[in-house]
Every structure is written in structure tokens, then in C-alpha cells.
Amino acid sequence: MTRALSLDFWGTLAVPNPAYSAARTAYLSRLANLSTAEANHRYRAVKRRLDGEAERHGTAVTPTAACARLAEALGVPLAAGELRGQLESLTRASPPVVTPRTLDELRQAADAGLVLCLASNTNFLGGALMTELFPDLPLHGRVYSDQVGTSKPHADFFGAVLGVIRRHAPGLEPAEVTHVGDHPVCDRDGAERTGFAAVLVRSPADTDDALREIVASLRRGR
Numbered sequence: 001m002t003r004a005l006s007l008d009f010w011g012t013l014a015v016p017n018p019a020y021s022a023a024r025t026a027y028l029s030r031l032a033n034l035s036t037a038e039a040n041h042r043y044r045a046v047k048r049r050l051d052g053e054a055e056r057h058g059t060a061v062t063p064t065a066a067c068a069r070l071a072e073a074l075g076v077p078l079a080a081g082e083l084r085g086q087l088e089s090l091t092r093a094s095p096p097v098v099t100p101r102t103l104d105e106l107r108q109a110a111d112a113g114l115v116l117c118l119a120s121n122t123n124f125l126g127g128a129l130m131t132e133l134f135p136d137l138p139l140h141g142r143v144y145s146d147q148v149g150t151s152k153p154h155a156d157f158f159g160a161v162l163g164v165i166r167r168h169a170p171g172l173e174p175a176e177v178t179h180v181g182d183h184p185v186c187d188r189d190g191a192e193r194t195g196f197a198a199v200l201v202r203s204p205a206d207t208d209d210a211l212r213e214i215v216a217s218l219r220r221g222r
Contacts, residue, residue: 008181009120020094032074058154060145063126105211110138118142153190
């Protein structure tokens with residue numbers, strides 16, 4: 001029976017704010033004197049490489065290191081820390097979107113006695129910023145790749161998640177954790193190799209349904 005939930009963030013609990021994406025592209029375009037299409041293309045190319053390195057090798061990157069690679073790809077001399085600060089300011093102005101329904105389902109899961117741990121890969125936007133933006137999510141812990149030095153689907157990442165969960169549920173077995181995420185390799189395969197159960201979702205709406213079913217199953221089993 002599930003006693004704890006490990007939850008991906010992007011695409012699972014939250015979606016990017018379209019206003020942020022537009023503002024980021026406009027800023028990068030001005031910064032590098034490129035068309036918006038070309039600026040967005042270069043940003044996406046760097047992000048795909050970072051995501052691919054995480055998936056293939058469990059590589060974690062700090063936001064500053066990610067921004068250094070972006071500055072190089074854009075061909076601008078801007079310091080990585082300054083670029084990171086600009087992207088973070090744009091994110092604060094237009095933060096990721098977590099719906100009231102998702103928040104309610106998380107509260108229902110916590111109220112049912114489940115231990116909840118956020119488990120997210122990061123690159124340009126780090127774990128510290130996500131915690132700042134969402135301090136009141138009903139979570140028992142958070143594991144971000146830039147803070148633990150490894151990423152999904154690596155076993156060390158999920159080991160860190162299990163360690164956080166066991167602070168609140170000593171002796172809990174991996175099979176008693178269900179990981180919910182939207183990436184077949186990073187979320188489903190990585191979690192299952194660690195011994196977790198896994199639920200693959202396509203959107204936060206799917207996550208809401210999955211959380212409701214997990215809570216209902218827990219209550220039926222009592």
C-alpha cells in the first residue's frame with residue numbers, strides 16, 4: 001500500500017506561465033540582438049542538452065552553470081550570475097501555475113496521512129527559487145537536483161527522496177512510495193528501478209485524478 005508520494009514538479013504539479021515564456025524570449029532577443037525565434041531556438045537547444053545530460057548520466061547543473069552555457073550559446077558577455085538574476089526576476093513576475101484543484105488534492109493527500117516529497121530536476125530555475133515561490137505547498141520535504149548534485153533518473157536522486165521520506169516515516173520500504181511524474185525515463189523508469197511504484201501522467205489534471213485515486217485506495221484499505 002502507498003504510504004508516501006514522490007512528486008515531480010514541472011508538467012506534473014505545475015505548468016510554465018506563458019507570460020514568463022514570452023518575457024524570457026523577448027529579454028534574450030534584446031540581450032543578444034537576435035530575432036525572437038532565434039533567441040528562443042538557442043534557449044531551447046541549451047535546455048534540451050541539459051535535460052539530455054540529466055537523463056543519460058544523472059548530471060545535475062546549478063542555475064548559474066546553466067546560465068553560463070546559455071550566455072555562451074547566445075554569444076553575449078553577460079556574467080552568468082547576472083543572467084540568472086534576470087531570469088529569476090522574470091519568473092517572480094510570472095511564476096509557474098499550480099491550480100487550486102491541485103493544491104486541494106495535495107492537501108487531501110497530506111490529510112490522509114501520506115508523506116509528500118517534491119522530487120524535481122532543475123536547470124535554469126533552481127530549487128531555492130521554487131521553494132521561495134511555493135513555500136506553502138503541503139509537503140514534508142523537497143529534493144531538487146541542483147541541491148543534491150544528481151538528477152532523475154539516477155538512483156542516487158531517488159535515494160535522496162527516500163531518505164527525506166524516511167525522516168517522517170522511519171522504516172518505510174521503497175515499494176510503499178509511489179512516484180508521480182510526466183517523463184517516461186526520468187520519472188517512471190527511474191522510480192521503478194529504485195523500487196518505487198510509478199504513475200505516469202501527461203498533465204497536472206492527470207495528477208489530480210491520480211492523487212484522488214491513491215487517497216481513495218488508502219482509505220479503502222484502512
